Amino acid sequence: xxxxxxxxxxxxxxxxxxxxxxxxxxxxxxxxxxxxxxxxxxxxxxxxxxxxxxxxxxxxxxxxxxxxxxxxxxxxxxxxxxxxxxxxxxxxxxxxxxxxxxxxxxxxxxxxxxxxxxxxxxxxxxxxxxxxxxxxxxxxxxxxxxxxxxxxxxxxxxxxxxxxxxxxxxxxxxxxxxxxxxxxxxxxxxxxxxxxxxxxxxxxxxxxxxxxxxxxxxx
Amino acid sequence: xxxxxxxxxxxxxxxxxxxxxxxxxxxxxxxxxxxxxxxxxxxxxxxxxxxxxxxxxxxxxxxxxxxxxxxxxxxxxxxxxxxxxxxxxxxxxxxxxxx
Numbered sequence: 001x002x003x004x005x006x007x008x009x010x011x012x013x014x015x016x017x018x019x020x021x022x023x024x025x026x027x028x029x030x031x032x033x034x035x036x037x038x039x040x041x042x043x044x045x046x047x048x049x050x051x052x053x054x055x056x057x058x059x060x061x062x063x064x065x066x067x068x069x070x071x072x073x074x075x076x077x078x079x080x081x082x083x084x085x086x087x088x089x090x091x092x093x094x095x096x097x098x099x100x101x102x103x104x105x106x107x108x109x110x111x112x113x114x115x116x117x118x119x120x121x122x123x124x125x126x127x128x129x130x131x132x133x134x135x136x137x138x139x140x141x142x143x144x145x146x147x148x149x150x151x152x153x154x155x156x157x158x159x160x161x162x163x164x165x166x167x168x169x170x171x172x173x174x175x176x177x178x179x180x181x182x183x184x185x186x187x188x189x190x191x192x193x194x195x196x197x198x199x200x201x202x203x204x205x206x207x208x209x210x211x212x213x214x215x216x217x218x219x
Numbered sequence: 220x221x222x223x224x225x226x227x228x229x230x231x232x233x234x235x236x237x238x239x240x241x242x243x244x245x246x247x248x249x250x251x252x253x254x255x256x257x258x259x260x261x262x263x264x265x266x267x268x269x270x271x272x273x274x275x276x277x278x279x280x281x282x283x284x285x286x287x288x289x290x291x292x293x294x295x296x297x298x299x300x301x302x303x304x305x306x307x308x309x310x311x312x313x314x315x316x317x318x
Contacts, residue, residue, distance in 0.1 A: 060228045067232050067255055071239035076247050083251050086232075090258050093225060097269040099277050102261075109284055114254070114291045121295045122247060125302050135242045144241030148234045155230035159223050178277060186278050198285045205289030212296035 005041065005048045006057040012038045056096060063089035075129035080118050087111050098178040225266040233259035246301065246308045250294045257287045 012034050019030040048054050062085065069082040087110045094103035135141055176182055187195050232255060239252030261280045268276025298308055305312050 056224060060224070063228060064231055064235070067235045070248070070251055070255060071235055071243065076245060079248055079251055083254065086255065087258065090262055093228075093262055094265055097222075097225065097265045099265045099268070099280070102265060102277055102280055105281070105284060109288060110254075110258075114288055117291055117295055118247065118251065121299065125299070125308065127245075127247070127308065130245065135244065141242050144238050147241075148238035151237065152230060152234045155234075156227065159226050159230070174272070177272065177274070182274050183277055183281065186274055187281065191278050191282075194282060198282055201289050202285060205292050209292040209296040212293065213299045 003057065005045045006054060008041055009038060010061060059089050059092050074133045076122050076127050080115060080122060084111050084115050100178050101180045101183055222266040222270045225262060229259040229262040244309050244311055246298050246310050249310065250291065254287060257283055
């Protein structure tokens, strides 16, 4: 049932996007009508709002949509903002999958540090939107799209066998699972060597980035 | 919650990032698509960690995040160096090692 509600909401969104693109002067009217329709849908099916499936589906839809926008938008700045939306969606997935500490790390490290780096570089280089979308020419473009579709089909085929299995109720909820204590315990015992190697990697990356970006260019 | 749905989302995200790397010509967008792929893999790790009730998958996500941070810093430094020399971030203009 929640799946149908989600599909109906997505249909409303697609209708709104179509009006927005093909009849921009009717945007306000269409927005009012479709918004009222969506509200009525939610009010009638309010029970579905309480189900986890509905929210997971909604977040997944937003994640896929924002990932597509990252790839197809000509302006790199807009791509970065959509990537941040995508990272937040994945952080929500981490919360649903009981990885609370990783969800916090995702927002702090990815959205807080790495994406700020991207924003700074785009603003520093003063990149404008590409005129038209610069994509690879001819065989590489179609080959990439074809291989991408084939890859999705392959992975879906691998997953499909388990999709029709009966729903398995997870075991007891363990509040310690996914918390910082357990993760730190593993990190400093079983994976200590990998942890130290990661610190060496970070130092190397830091020195490399500074040298690479500071080097004077002989013209 | 069934994890197959998360695996499906992760597969789609990975494929979108993969296609993005192959078709876009802007080096910064290519780096972002790589981040997209790393995130898809992270989501798979966390889903399987939840399924098996084992924290090892989450430790690996931690390491992937470390590598992603290092990769983004060095990649952006290379893009800045490229921009200083060629005044472009288009990968078509850095074709010295192309065969």
